[in-house]
Amino acid sequence: MQNTPRDPARPPVSRRGFLVGSGLAGAAGLAAANGLGSAPAVADPLSGTAAAGPGAAAHAAQSVASTGHTGRWRPDTTSPRFTLAVMPDTQYMFDGAAVDEAPMRASLEYVVREQSRHNTVFLVHLGDLTQNGAASEMQAAGSVFDVLDRAGAPYSVLAGNHDIDSSTDDQRGRTPYLDVFGPQRFRRSPSWIGSSPDGYNSAHRFTAGGREWIVLALDWHTSAGGLAWASSVLAARPHTPVILTTHTLVDSDPTGGAAFDAYGQQLWDAFIAQHDQVFLTLNGHYWGPGRTTKQNAAGHDVELHLTNYQNRYYGGAAMIRLYHVDLERNVIDVETLSPFLLGGGLDDTNELAAQELRLSGDVDRFTMAVDFDARFAGFAPVAPRASRPAASMLVPGTLAYWRFDGNADGAALASSTRVRDQSGHGNDLLVAARTGAVAGALRWSNAHHPDQPGAGSLVLQGGKPGGQHLQTLDAAPINAEHFRGGYTIEAFFSLPTTFDPSANGFSALLSQYSSAGQVGKARSSDGDPDEPAVTLSLSGDRELQWCVYPASQDGSLTNWGHELPLGQWWHVAVVNDRSHTVMYVDGCPVVRNPSTRNRGLSTVGKPWLLGGYRYGGVLDQVFVGSIGDVRIVGRALEPGEFMIA
Known part of the structure; x- marks a missing residue:
């Protein structure tokens, strides 16, 4: 970050002496004109092999000796929850004779120490490691990053405008930055992909959530050749999501929003918008923090985040951001903190430090939704x-298995339709002969739960007035x-977005024709003799309800689920082990599972209804929605045996 103060008379893209004259197309020519054509031999674009520059061999040997042998860095690469650590401008801690390594060291040690708790997989630095880019400053910063090297922790760095001559692009040649943080530092790391021939742009990988991710760390000003190299990295891994880091891209506004600066607009137009793999960008340089969302050429969102705290007390104290990715919840939870200050690095009585421990403003702590x-x-x-063959679903004890695949999408069921019981036990389903059912009240569909066998x-x-349902044969x-x-x-089932609580509430996915009174139950006040003896229903609040009259007691017993969002598919399982009954939604147990001991179900030989609910001897409700595969097994299954598994 440049130190020039804000000039309100200038447009945002010109503030703080930002270099606007070196466009991407002319960058290579600018470098050549200034005699910057000779760069050190560095990594091959994709192989990651490199020839170390002067003085690099000793550092490489040290890095090899200290990397990956402590066993402290062990991310769970299959977990759907993982963390990316982000460190912005640390330049004020490495400024000539004013060098304080402690804040950065505390942050890096925190990342390593808390790796398991956060399942941290990678750390990125956003540039401006130092104030002047001097060799002594770079060496001091480099020695602190040995904390990560010794732990075998993967990370990336990039050059900010204070780390190099800000009037140059990535063709500037050898610098103290490149001597310390060039490709030779990373080439033996498993996360290393490679660097551009000049050494200033690099690509890294990590595995999380069971897939590979790329971190693309671009220079302060990347030349056209550098972008061509970056494109080749993405082309070699066309199915990998990319997090792009660079020192400058967007600047913030007073509301916490963000907009491109001149260079950022060029980088967006020439590269980011053209590569759909880039879904998140991170940059520093400006203060304070801000973020925005732009649509790329494919019409997809790209999140653009500015992170920088150097203007705050103690130069930001090497504050870090933690991006907690949750692939199951489809969110990224972001928090900002200073491990140095949290650890009492400036004494607990320091009032200014107390204000910086954890930042909780909307631009510092937030959640963003990403449907990954x-x-x-x-x-x-x-x-x-x-899809899985029906035969593979016939686990021992299967009594009935119905599925609805293999039919013309949208076609109506004829009144004579018979749905065969795939178990072979003869529990076939027929369309109920219901007076008042409207034409087309039952239709086939190709829609289904993603983990459904069929x-x-x-x-x-049609609902209550004109709906239709299926039921088992009288002799089933x-x-x-x-x-x-x-x-x-x-x-498996799905509720439409048009679900009407008053009209569709307490309709049944599956129920018994016989009532509690007909099976000799509900003789006391505990229960209702007119309701079904067995029903798997949905309340008006879309809560699953397994209400039954067990053979072992007179009254009813009910398991309750929770409110289910509309317009998506669900799997429900109700399991009785001859002692207790547990309901599961998508393989997860619900909270309202009664501890009452119970066994068996009360029936008197009447049919089972799919989509129908009888009350007081007449059809009262008809389910509105979609029903997928249904299986009934005469024993308790473990969740790993469910059809969803």
Whole structure:
């Protein structure tokens, strides 16, 4: 970051002496005109091999000796939750004779020490490591980064305008920055991909969430040749998401938003917008923090974040940002803190330090939503899970298994349609002969839960007045089953965004034709003799309800789920182990599972209804939504045996 104060009379792109004259197209010519054509031999663009420059061999040997042998850096590369650590401008801690390594050392030691807790996978520095780019300053900063080298922690650095001659681009040749932080420092790291021939642009990789990610660290001003090299890195890994780091790209506004500076606009137009793999950019240089979202040429969002705290007390005290990525929740949670100040590096009585321990403003601590599958679909689409043969779903004890694939999408079921029980036990489903059902109330669909075995579903429409449902044959063996050996009942389903709580509430996915009174239950005040003896329903609040009258007691027993968002697919499983009943949603147990001991279900040989709910001897509700595969097993299954597994 340049030290020139703000001049409100100038437009934002000109503030703080920002260099606007060196465009990307003319960068190489500028370097040649200034005699900067000779650069040290560095890494091959993709192989990562490098010839060390003068003085580099000793450092490389030291790095090899101290990297990857402590065993302290062990990220869980399969976990859907991981963290990227970000360190912006640290220049005021390395300014001539004013050198204080302690803040940076505290931050790096924190990242290593807390690696397991945060599942940290990588650290990026955003440039301006030093104030003047002097050899002594670079060597001091480089010695602190040995903290990461000794732990085997992967990281990237890049040159900011204070680390080199700010009037040059990446063709500037040898500098103290390159001597300390050039390719020779990284070439033996497993995270190293390579550098541009000049050594100032580098590419790194890490594995997290079961996939590879790229960190592309670009110079203060990357030449056209540097961008061509960067394009070659992405072309060699076309399915890998990319986090791009550079020293300057966007500047903040007073609201915490951000906009391109002149160089940033060029970098966006020439490179970022053209590469859909780049979904997040991180830069420093300006203060204070800000962020914005832009759409690239593919029409996809790119998050652009400015992070810099050097203007705050103690030069920002090597403050770091932690980007906590959660692939399951589809969010990135961001927090900002100073390990040096949190650790009492300036004494607990320092009032100014106390204000900087953790930053909690909207620009420093926030959550951003990223639908990772959708965002990466353009270059790394998630292959749909292949359908599985019905025979592979017939686990021991399977009593009935219905699926709805293999039919014309959108076609209506005829009144004579028969859905075969895939278990072979003869528990086939028929369209109920319901008076008042509207035409097309039952339709086939190719839509289904992504982890469903069968690639199809049944769409139920019409609701209470004109809806239709299926039911088992009158002589189906499962009608007389009492499940005294336990049971597992599973179903895939989806609720439409038009779900009406008053009209569609307490409709059933699966229920028994017989009522509690008909099976001899609800004789006391605990229960309702007119409600189904067994029902898997959805309340008006879209809470799953397994309400049954066990054979072991007179009254009802209910397991309750939680409110389910509309417009997406779900899997429910209800498991009884001959002692207790547990409900699972998408393989996860719900909270309201009663501790009451119970066994078996009360039935009197009447059909099971798919999508129907009878009350007081008449059809009362018809499910509105989609139902996928349904399986009934006469024993308790473990979650790893569910159809969703």
